[in-house]
Amino acid sequence: MTGGRPGCGPAPTIAAMAPARKPTTRQPPTPRLASDPIAEAQRQWSAHGWEGASDGMAAVTSIMRAHQIYLARVEAVLRPFDVSFARYEVLMLLYFSKRGALPMRTIGSRLQVHQTSVTNAVDRLEAARLVRRLPHPTDRRATLVELAPAGRGLAEKATAALNDEVFTDTGLSARGVNDIVRTIGQLRRGAGDF
Amino acid sequence: MTGGRPGCGPAPTIAAMAPARKPTTRQPPTPRLASDPIAEAQRQWSAHGWEGASDGMAAVTSIMRAHQIYLARVEAVLRPFDVSFARYEVLMLLYFSKRGALPMRTIGSRLQVHQTSVTNAVDRLEAARLVRRLPHPTDRRATLVELAPAGRGLAEKATAALNDEVFTDTGLSARGVNDIVRTIGQLRRGAGDF
DNA sequence: GTCAAATACTAGGACATCCTACTATTGATG
DNA sequence: CATCAATAGTAGGATGTCCTAGTATTTGAC
8 A cells, every 4th residue: 555656555446438549558557547437437427327426437437546645756756855744654653753663553643544554664663773672661561662873864864855846836826725625624624633 | 645545645734832731632643723823824824934835825725734634524424435536536537437447547647647656546446446457458458447337336326425525515605616616727727738 | 461569357465455363552440 | 459451562465556577469660
Protein backbone atom coordinates (compact mmCIF):
# COMPACT_ATOMS: atom_id res chain seq x y z
CA MET A 1 0.00 0.00 0.00
CA THR A 2 1.11 0.82 -0.05
CA GLY A 3 2.87 -1.67 -1.33
CA GLY A 4 5.66 -2.07 -3.64
CA ARG A 5 6.91 1.16 -4.74
CA PRO A 6 4.80 1.44 -1.99
CA GLY A 7 2.25 2.70 -2.50
CA CYS A 8 0.48 0.70 -0.97
CA GLY A 9 -2.51 1.91 -0.65
CA PRO A 10 -4.86 2.52 -3.23
CA ALA A 11 -4.36 5.68 -5.07
CA PRO A 12 -5.16 5.67 -8.73
CA THR A 13 -7.28 8.22 -10.41
CA ILE A 14 -10.93 7.63 -10.54
CA ALA A 15 -11.61 7.43 -14.18
CA ALA A 16 -10.74 8.68 -17.53
CA MET A 17 -13.43 8.52 -20.01
CA ALA A 18 -11.53 9.65 -23.00
CA PRO A 19 -13.75 8.61 -25.85
CA ALA A 20 -11.61 6.27 -27.84
CA ARG A 21 -7.87 6.47 -27.42
CA LYS A 22 -5.63 4.83 -29.91
CA PRO A 23 -3.02 2.30 -28.97
CA THR A 24 -0.75 5.30 -28.76
CA THR A 25 1.23 4.67 -25.64
CA ARG A 26 4.43 2.81 -25.20
CA GLN A 27 5.55 3.00 -21.57
CA PRO A 28 4.15 -0.09 -19.88
CA PRO A 29 3.83 1.06 -16.27
CA THR A 30 2.29 4.46 -16.90
CA PRO A 31 1.39 5.33 -20.44
CA ARG A 32 0.42 8.84 -21.30
CA LEU A 33 -3.13 9.87 -21.88
CA ALA A 34 -4.38 12.31 -24.42
CA SER A 35 -6.94 14.11 -22.27
CA ASP A 36 -7.21 14.88 -18.59
CA PRO A 37 -8.82 11.86 -16.95
CA ILE A 38 -10.06 13.80 -13.97
CA ALA A 39 -11.65 16.54 -16.03
CA GLU A 40 -13.27 13.82 -18.09
CA ALA A 41 -14.60 12.10 -14.99
CA GLN A 42 -15.95 15.42 -13.79
CA ARG A 43 -17.86 15.83 -17.04
CA GLN A 44 -19.27 12.34 -16.67
CA TRP A 45 -20.34 13.11 -13.15
CA SER A 46 -22.20 16.18 -14.31
CA ALA A 47 -23.69 14.36 -17.27
CA HIS A 48 -25.16 11.82 -14.89
CA GLY A 49 -26.79 14.44 -12.73
CA TRP A 50 -24.26 14.37 -9.96
CA GLU A 51 -23.23 18.02 -10.24
CA GLY A 52 -23.26 18.60 -6.52
CA ALA A 53 -20.59 15.98 -6.05
CA SER A 54 -18.50 16.44 -9.18
CA ASP A 55 -16.14 19.04 -7.75
CA GLY A 56 -15.59 17.02 -4.60
CA MET A 57 -15.00 13.90 -6.65
CA ALA A 58 -12.41 15.79 -8.69
CA ALA A 59 -10.68 17.04 -5.56
CA VAL A 60 -10.54 13.64 -3.91
CA THR A 61 -9.38 11.99 -7.10
CA SER A 62 -6.72 14.66 -7.53
CA ILE A 63 -5.43 13.95 -4.05
CA MET A 64 -5.26 10.25 -4.82
CA ARG A 65 -3.26 10.88 -7.95
CA ALA A 66 -0.95 13.40 -6.30
CA HIS A 67 -0.23 10.87 -3.60
CA GLN A 68 0.62 8.29 -6.20
CA ILE A 69 2.97 10.67 -8.01
CA TYR A 70 4.81 11.84 -4.94
CA LEU A 71 5.03 8.45 -3.38
CA ALA A 72 6.63 7.07 -6.53
CA ARG A 73 9.14 9.92 -6.58
CA VAL A 74 9.99 9.58 -2.94
CA GLU A 75 10.37 5.83 -3.10
CA ALA A 76 12.59 6.13 -6.16
CA VAL A 77 14.91 8.46 -4.25
CA LEU A 78 14.91 6.24 -1.18
CA ARG A 79 15.48 2.97 -3.00
CA PRO A 80 19.28 3.29 -3.07
CA PHE A 81 19.14 3.63 0.71
CA ASP A 82 17.14 0.45 1.00
CA VAL A 83 14.35 2.03 2.99
CA SER A 84 10.75 2.71 2.15
CA PHE A 85 9.02 5.99 2.87
CA ALA A 86 7.22 4.39 5.78
CA ARG A 87 10.50 3.34 7.35
CA TYR A 88 12.09 6.68 6.54
CA GLU A 89 9.33 8.41 8.45
CA VAL A 90 10.03 6.28 11.48
CA LEU A 91 13.69 7.15 11.28
CA MET A 92 12.97 10.88 11.05
CA LEU A 93 10.63 10.73 13.97
CA LEU A 94 13.37 9.20 16.07
CA TYR A 95 15.91 11.59 14.59
CA PHE A 96 13.93 14.58 15.81
CA SER A 97 13.17 13.14 19.22
CA LYS A 98 15.23 14.45 22.09
CA ARG A 99 16.61 11.11 23.16
CA GLY A 100 16.60 9.37 19.81
CA ALA A 101 14.13 6.86 21.18
CA LEU A 102 10.36 6.59 21.35
CA PRO A 103 7.79 3.99 22.38
CA MET A 104 6.15 2.10 19.56
CA ARG A 105 2.77 3.56 20.40
CA THR A 106 4.03 7.10 20.16
CA ILE A 107 5.41 6.42 16.72
CA GLY A 108 2.06 5.15 15.55
CA SER A 109 0.27 8.16 16.97
CA ARG A 110 2.62 10.71 15.44
CA LEU A 111 2.57 9.06 12.04
CA GLN A 112 -1.13 8.36 12.22
CA VAL A 113 -0.73 4.75 11.25
CA HIS A 114 -1.92 1.54 12.81
CA GLN A 115 0.18 0.00 15.52
CA THR A 116 0.73 -3.08 13.48
CA SER A 117 2.21 -0.97 10.73
CA VAL A 118 4.73 0.32 13.23
CA THR A 119 5.56 -3.21 14.29
CA ASN A 120 6.11 -4.08 10.67
CA ALA A 121 8.32 -1.07 9.94
CA VAL A 122 10.36 -1.46 13.10
CA ASP A 123 10.87 -5.14 12.39
CA ARG A 124 12.51 -4.27 9.12
CA LEU A 125 14.47 -1.33 10.46
CA GLU A 126 15.78 -3.48 13.25
CA ALA A 127 16.74 -6.24 10.84
CA ALA A 128 18.71 -3.62 8.92
CA ARG A 129 20.40 -2.50 12.16
CA LEU A 130 19.02 1.00 11.77
CA VAL A 131 17.12 0.96 15.06
CA ARG A 132 17.06 -1.18 18.19
CA ARG A 133 14.23 -2.28 20.41
CA LEU A 134 14.79 -1.62 24.10
CA PRO A 135 12.60 -2.36 27.08
CA HIS A 136 10.81 0.68 28.40
CA PRO A 137 12.41 1.65 31.71
CA THR A 138 9.20 2.11 33.67
CA ASP A 139 6.45 0.39 31.68
CA ARG A 140 7.15 -3.23 30.96
CA ARG A 141 4.35 -3.39 28.43
CA ALA A 142 6.03 -0.85 26.24
CA THR A 143 8.99 -1.10 23.91
CA LEU A 144 11.31 1.75 23.10
CA VAL A 145 12.68 2.09 19.61
CA GLU A 146 16.11 3.65 19.59
CA LEU A 147 17.82 5.16 16.57
CA ALA A 148 21.10 3.35 15.92
CA PRO A 149 24.12 5.29 14.60
CA ALA A 150 23.63 3.75 11.17
CA GLY A 151 20.02 4.86 11.26
CA ARG A 152 21.00 8.40 12.11
CA GLY A 153 23.47 8.55 9.27
CA LEU A 154 20.97 7.14 6.85
CA ALA A 155 18.31 9.59 7.99
CA GLU A 156 20.62 12.49 7.19
CA LYS A 157 21.72 11.20 3.81
CA ALA A 158 18.24 10.19 2.78
CA THR A 159 16.86 13.55 3.81
CA ALA A 160 19.51 15.34 1.81
CA ALA A 161 18.54 13.28 -1.21
CA LEU A 162 14.82 13.86 -0.72
CA ASN A 163 15.33 17.57 -0.23
CA ASP A 164 17.37 17.81 -3.41
CA GLU A 165 15.28 15.60 -5.61
CA VAL A 166 11.73 16.06 -4.39
CA PHE A 167 11.02 18.63 -1.71
CA THR A 168 12.97 21.55 -3.12
CA ASP A 169 11.10 21.30 -6.38
CA THR A 170 7.73 19.65 -5.97
CA GLY A 171 6.51 20.56 -9.41
CA LEU A 172 4.15 23.09 -7.87
CA SER A 173 4.36 26.87 -7.83
CA ALA A 174 5.15 28.56 -4.54
CA ARG A 175 1.54 29.60 -4.43
CA GLY A 176 0.44 26.05 -5.15
CA VAL A 177 2.54 24.75 -2.30
CA ASN A 178 0.95 27.22 0.07
CA ASP A 179 -2.53 26.46 -1.19
CA ILE A 180 -1.99 22.77 -0.68
CA VAL A 181 -0.65 23.08 2.84
CA ARG A 182 -3.30 25.57 3.88
CA THR A 183 -6.23 23.78 2.29
CA ILE A 184 -5.27 20.36 3.52
CA GLY A 185 -4.66 21.92 6.89
CA GLN A 186 -8.40 22.65 6.95
CA LEU A 187 -9.16 19.06 6.14
CA ARG A 188 -6.75 17.74 8.73
CA ARG A 189 -8.16 19.99 11.39
CA GLY A 190 -11.62 18.74 10.57
CA ALA A 191 -10.38 15.19 10.78
CA GLY A 192 -9.09 15.83 14.28
CA ASP A 193 -5.43 15.73 13.44
CA PHE A 194 -4.65 18.58 15.78
CA MET B 1 -2.52 -1.81 1.38
CA THR B 2 -4.80 -0.73 0.95
CA GLY B 3 -5.01 -2.37 2.67
CA GLY B 4 -7.52 -2.81 5.07
CA ARG B 5 -9.21 0.33 5.45
CA PRO B 6 -7.06 0.49 2.69
CA GLY B 7 -4.88 2.38 2.54
CA CYS B 8 -2.50 0.62 1.45
CA GLY B 9 0.12 2.35 0.31
CA PRO B 10 2.13 4.31 2.35
CA ALA B 11 0.67 7.54 3.36
CA PRO B 12 1.29 8.64 6.87
CA THR B 13 2.54 12.01 7.77
CA ILE B 14 6.17 12.57 7.85
CA ALA B 15 6.75 13.42 11.38
CA ALA B 16 5.38 15.08 14.38
CA MET B 17 7.91 16.32 16.72
CA ALA B 18 5.63 17.51 19.42
CA PRO B 19 8.02 17.90 22.32
CA ALA B 20 6.60 15.64 24.92
CA ARG B 21 2.97 14.71 24.62
CA LYS B 22 1.20 13.18 27.52
CA PRO B 23 -0.51 9.82 27.33
CA THR B 24 -3.55 11.84 26.49
CA THR B 25 -5.09 9.88 23.71
CA ARG B 26 -7.51 7.05 23.85
CA GLN B 27 -8.52 5.99 20.36
CA PRO B 28 -6.25 3.10 19.43
CA PRO B 29 -6.18 3.35 15.65
CA THR B 30 -5.74 7.08 15.35
CA PRO B 31 -5.30 9.00 18.57
CA ARG B 32 -5.48 12.74 18.50
CA LEU B 33 -2.44 14.92 18.69
CA ALA B 34 -2.09 18.14 20.51
CA SER B 35 -0.14 20.08 17.93
CA ASP B 36 0.03 20.00 14.16
CA PRO B 37 2.55 17.33 13.21
CA ILE B 38 3.25 18.80 9.82
CA ALA B 39 3.84 22.30 11.11
CA GLU B 40 6.13 20.77 13.69
CA ALA B 41 8.05 18.86 11.04
CA GLN B 42 8.35 22.06 9.05
CA ARG B 43 9.92 23.78 12.05
CA GLN B 44 12.34 20.92 12.44
CA TRP B 45 13.26 21.12 8.79
CA SER B 46 14.06 24.80 9.13
CA ALA B 47 15.90 24.26 12.38
CA HIS B 48 18.17 21.82 10.61
CA GLY B 49 19.00 24.24 7.85
CA TRP B 50 16.73 22.74 5.25
CA GLU B 51 14.63 25.86 4.71
CA GLY B 52 14.62 25.54 0.96
CA ALA B 53 12.90 22.20 1.23
CA SER B 54 10.65 22.72 4.23
CA ASP B 55 7.67 24.04 2.31
CA GLY B 56 7.87 21.28 -0.24
CA MET B 57 8.18 18.70 2.49
CA ALA B 58 5.07 20.12 4.13
CA ALA B 59 3.16 20.01 0.87
CA VAL B 60 4.13 16.45 0.06
CA THR B 61 3.42 15.33 3.60
CA SER B 62 0.05 17.07 3.48
CA ILE B 63 -0.83 15.21 0.31
CA MET B 64 0.11 11.94 1.93
CA ARG B 65 -2.09 12.62 4.91
CA ALA B 66 -5.00 13.85 2.81
CA HIS B 67 -4.83 10.68 0.79
CA GLN B 68 -4.95 8.63 3.95
CA ILE B 69 -7.97 10.54 5.24
CA TYR B 70 -9.98 10.35 2.05
CA LEU B 71 -9.09 6.79 1.33
CA ALA B 72 -10.29 5.78 4.77
CA ARG B 73 -13.57 7.64 4.25
CA VAL B 74 -14.14 6.21 0.83
CA GLU B 75 -13.36 2.67 1.87
CA ALA B 76 -15.67 2.98 4.85
CA VAL B 77 -18.52 3.99 2.54
CA LEU B 78 -17.73 1.22 0.07
CA ARG B 79 -17.34 -1.55 2.63
CA PRO B 80 -21.06 -2.39 2.76
CA PHE B 81 -20.90 -2.93 -0.99
CA ASP B 82 -17.99 -5.33 -0.62
CA VAL B 83 -15.77 -3.47 -3.01
CA SER B 84 -12.59 -1.54 -2.49
CA PHE B 85 -11.89 1.84 -4.03
CA ALA B 86 -9.58 0.21 -6.54
CA ARG B 87 -12.33 -2.11 -7.69
CA TYR B 88 -14.91 0.69 -7.63
CA GLU B 89 -12.73 2.68 -10.00
CA VAL B 90 -12.63 -0.22 -12.43
CA LEU B 91 -16.40 -0.48 -12.29
CA MET B 92 -16.86 3.23 -12.95
CA LEU B 93 -14.48 3.14 -15.86
CA LEU B 94 -16.54 0.39 -17.43
CA TYR B 95 -19.73 2.16 -16.47
CA PHE B 96 -18.71 5.25 -18.40
CA SER B 97 -17.42 3.35 -21.40
CA LYS B 98 -19.67 3.26 -24.43
CA ARG B 99 -19.93 -0.50 -24.64
CA GLY B 100 -19.52 -1.33 -21.01
CA ALA B 101 -16.34 -3.21 -21.82
CA LEU B 102 -12.66 -2.34 -22.05
CA PRO B 103 -9.39 -4.19 -22.54
CA MET B 104 -7.36 -4.76 -19.42
CA ARG B 105 -4.56 -2.58 -20.69
CA THR B 106 -6.86 0.36 -21.24
CA ILE B 107 -8.07 0.10 -17.69
CA GLY B 108 -4.54 0.24 -16.37
CA SER B 109 -3.74 3.23 -18.54
CA ARG B 110 -6.77 5.21 -17.55
CA LEU B 111 -6.37 4.51 -13.86
CA GLN B 112 -2.62 4.95 -14.02
CA VAL B 113 -1.93 1.74 -12.21
CA HIS B 114 0.25 -1.22 -13.02
CA GLN B 115 -1.17 -3.92 -15.24
CA THR B 116 -0.84 -6.48 -12.52
CA SER B 117 -3.00 -4.34 -10.28
CA VAL B 118 -5.69 -4.50 -12.93
CA THR B 119 -5.37 -8.26 -13.11
CA ASN B 120 -5.76 -8.39 -9.36
CA ALA B 121 -8.81 -6.12 -9.26
CA VAL B 122 -10.51 -7.83 -12.17
CA ASP B 123 -9.90 -11.24 -10.61
CA ARG B 124 -11.86 -10.18 -7.56
CA LEU B 125 -14.56 -8.36 -9.48
CA GLU B 126 -15.03 -11.40 -11.65
CA ALA B 127 -15.21 -13.69 -8.65
CA ALA B 128 -17.96 -11.43 -7.32
CA ARG B 129 -19.80 -11.66 -10.66
CA LEU B 130 -19.56 -7.92 -11.15
CA VAL B 131 -17.60 -8.14 -14.39
CA ARG B 132 -16.77 -10.81 -16.93
CA ARG B 133 -13.65 -11.49 -18.96
CA LEU B 134 -14.23 -11.90 -22.66
CA PRO B 135 -11.81 -12.61 -25.47
CA HIS B 136 -11.00 -9.54 -27.50
CA PRO B 137 -12.68 -9.89 -30.90
CA THR B 138 -9.69 -8.91 -33.01
CA ASP B 139 -6.63 -9.18 -30.79
CA ARG B 140 -6.20 -12.56 -29.24
CA ARG B 141 -3.58 -11.26 -26.83
CA ALA B 142 -6.06 -8.96 -25.20
CA THR B 143 -8.89 -9.58 -22.79
CA LEU B 144 -12.01 -7.50 -22.60
CA VAL B 145 -13.55 -6.79 -19.24
CA GLU B 146 -17.29 -6.40 -19.47
CA LEU B 147 -19.50 -4.84 -16.82
CA ALA B 148 -22.10 -7.35 -15.65
CA PRO B 149 -25.60 -6.17 -14.70
CA ALA B 150 -24.81 -6.64 -11.02
CA GLY B 151 -21.72 -4.53 -11.49
CA ARG B 152 -23.69 -1.77 -13.14
CA GLY B 153 -26.18 -1.71 -10.33
CA LEU B 154 -23.47 -1.70 -7.72
CA ALA B 155 -21.65 1.12 -9.49
CA GLU B 156 -24.75 3.27 -9.32
CA LYS B 157 -25.54 2.53 -5.70
CA ALA B 158 -21.96 2.91 -4.58
CA THR B 159 -21.64 6.20 -6.42
CA ALA B 160 -24.78 7.51 -4.78
CA ALA B 161 -23.34 6.61 -1.40
CA LEU B 162 -19.96 8.16 -2.15
CA ASN B 163 -21.56 11.31 -3.48
CA ASP B 164 -23.69 11.64 -0.37
CA GLU B 165 -21.11 10.76 2.19
CA VAL B 166 -17.83 11.99 0.78
CA PHE B 167 -17.83 13.97 -2.44
CA THR B 168 -20.63 16.39 -1.68
CA ASP B 169 -18.89 17.48 1.48
CA THR B 170 -15.18 16.90 1.32
CA GLY B 171 -14.41 18.91 4.42
CA LEU B 172 -12.89 21.60 2.25
CA SER B 173 -14.23 25.01 1.33
CA ALA B 174 -15.37 25.57 -2.24
CA ARG B 175 -12.26 27.61 -2.72
CA GLY B 176 -10.17 24.86 -1.22
CA VAL B 177 -11.65 22.34 -3.60
CA ASN B 178 -10.81 24.54 -6.55
CA ASP B 179 -7.30 25.21 -5.27
CA ILE B 180 -6.68 21.51 -4.89
CA VAL B 181 -7.91 20.58 -8.32
CA ARG B 182 -6.12 23.44 -10.03
CA THR B 183 -2.84 23.05 -8.17
CA ILE B 184 -2.66 19.30 -8.52
CA GLY B 185 -3.60 19.79 -12.14
CA GLN B 186 -0.26 21.58 -12.50
CA LEU B 187 1.53 18.68 -10.91
CA ARG B 188 -0.25 16.12 -13.05
CA ARG B 189 0.48 18.01 -16.20
CA GLY B 190 4.13 18.13 -15.23
CA ALA B 191 4.04 14.42 -14.57
CA GLY B 192 2.75 13.81 -18.06
CA ASP B 193 -0.75 12.79 -17.09
CA PHE B 194 -2.26 14.63 -20.01
C1' DG C 1 7.46 -14.52 -46.00
C1' DT C 2 10.24 -14.92 -41.84
C1' DC C 3 12.04 -13.44 -37.64
C1' DA C 4 12.72 -10.05 -34.06
C1' DA C 5 10.68 -6.47 -31.24
C1' DA C 6 6.75 -4.81 -29.04
C1' DT C 7 2.45 -5.65 -26.65
C1' DA C 8 -1.23 -8.05 -23.51
C1' DC C 9 -1.78 -10.64 -19.75
C1' DT C 10 -0.67 -13.73 -15.75
C1' DA C 11 2.18 -15.73 -11.97
C1' DG C 12 4.85 -15.17 -7.94
C1' DG C 13 7.18 -12.23 -4.67
C1' DA C 14 8.19 -8.06 -1.74
C1' DC C 15 6.05 -4.32 0.98
C1' DA C 16 2.74 -1.59 3.30
C1' DT C 17 -1.73 -0.89 5.24
C1' DC C 18 -5.56 -2.23 7.83
C1' DC C 19 -8.31 -5.49 10.92
C1' DT C 20 -9.14 -9.05 14.44
C1' DA C 21 -7.44 -11.72 18.08
C1' DC C 22 -4.25 -12.78 21.79
C1' DT C 23 -0.76 -12.03 25.60
C1' DA C 24 1.34 -9.24 29.11
C1' DT C 25 1.26 -5.38 32.11
C1' DT C 26 -0.66 -1.33 34.27
C1' DG C 27 -4.00 1.24 36.62
C1' DA C 28 -8.35 2.09 38.68
C1' DT C 29 -12.17 0.42 41.43
C1' DG C 30 -14.29 -1.81 45.20
C1' DC D 1 -5.50 -6.22 48.28
C1' DA D 2 -8.00 -8.33 44.45
C1' DT D 3 -10.23 -7.96 40.17
C1' DC D 4 -11.19 -6.04 35.82
C1' DA D 5 -10.88 -2.65 32.16
C1' DA D 6 -7.56 -0.20 29.47
C1' DT D 7 -3.12 -0.10 27.19
C1' DA D 8 1.28 -1.83 24.54
C1' DG D 9 2.78 -4.91 21.46
C1' DT D 10 2.73 -9.06 18.30
C1' DA D 11 0.77 -12.67 15.18
C1' DG D 12 -1.86 -13.92 11.25
C1' DG D 13 -4.90 -12.70 7.45
C1' DA D 14 -6.91 -9.82 3.66
C1' DT D 15 -6.08 -6.24 0.10
C1' DG D 16 -3.57 -3.38 -2.90
C1' DT D 17 0.54 -1.78 -5.21
C1' DC D 18 4.67 -2.47 -7.49
C1' DC D 19 8.44 -5.34 -9.82
C1' DT D 20 10.41 -9.19 -12.43
C1' DA D 21 9.75 -13.01 -15.28
C1' DG D 22 7.39 -15.85 -18.58
C1' DT D 23 3.85 -17.05 -22.30
C1' DA D 24 1.09 -15.87 -26.28
C1' DT D 25 0.09 -12.90 -30.07
C1' DT D 26 0.72 -9.05 -33.13
C1' DT D 27 3.36 -5.87 -35.71
C1' DG D 28 7.11 -4.21 -38.25
C1' DA D 29 11.52 -4.72 -40.60
C1' DC D 30 14.30 -7.07 -43.91
